[in-house]
Amino acid sequence: MRNARAWHGLTAVVTVAALVLQLVLVVQGGRVLDEVEPPSLGLRLARLVAYFTIQSNLLVAVATTLLARDPLRDGAAFRAVRLASTVGITVTGLVHFLLLRPLLDLDGADWVADKMLHVLVPLLAVVGWFAFGPRPRIDGRAVAVAFAWPIAWLAVTLAVAGATRWVPYPFLDFREEGWGSVVVVCLGITALFAALIAGFRYADRRIAASRQADPVAAP
Numbered sequence: 001m002r003n004a005r006a007w008h009g010l011t012a013v014v015t016v017a018a019l020v021l022q023l024v025l026v027v028q029g030g031r032v033l034d035e036v037e038p039p040s041l042g043l044r045l046a047r048l049v050a051y052f053t054i055q056s057n058l059l060v061a062v063a064t065t066l067l068a069r070d071p072l073r074d075g076a077a078f079r080a081v082r083l084a085s086t087v088g089i090t091v092t093g094l095v096h097f098l099l100l101r102p103l104l105d106l107d108g109a110d111w112v113a114d115k116m117l118h119v120l121v122p123l124l125a126v127v128g129w130f131a132f133g134p135r136p137r138i139d140g141r142a143v144a145v146a147f148a149w150p151i152a153w154l155a156v157t158l159a160v161a162g163a164t165r166w167v168p169y170p171f172l173d174f175r176e177e178g179w180g181s182v183v184v185v186c187l188g189i190t191a192l193f194a195a196l197i198a199g200f201r202y203a204d205r206r207i208a209a210s211r212q213a214d215p216v217a218a219p
Contacts, residue, residue: 009068018116056088080145093122
């Protein structure tokens, strides 16, 4: 229990620090995804919240803060936030590594914020989920919420892109990439979410069952 509380607390602190650093950089006009000419402050802040990376990190911060206070926390709302945060931050790390990393040319504090949000937090969150749970915590309602969130995010993002010509990620820019490419990417991300949710649900049940059979293995 003590180790679980410490890990979740560390994850929460690192996540909040990464979010605060990125917020400060955006306020100061720092480059988000290599934006050379940042817009007005209000628009920069609105766009910051629109990034899936920021939303997934915020969910991780909420979930791990709650777990640092009570490593055995449960409840319908918590289950949904916990699953959405874990799957979302996993996708954040994978998409950054596979699609975004080659496009970025950051340095200094911008580079640090990028690595914290896209590499360090995903590693801490996923390791913490497997090592400390709590579990079982994945049910049908949590799955529905965790899957609905990215679908809604994609829909809103594409609608905003159509109205404003701005997209948070280059691979969603249908004007540059074409609708065919964007649809393929969206389907791929949706399939990735579905696979990860299924995988985490399976692991949640198997690990819970194994620890019930061997109480000494429980954290």
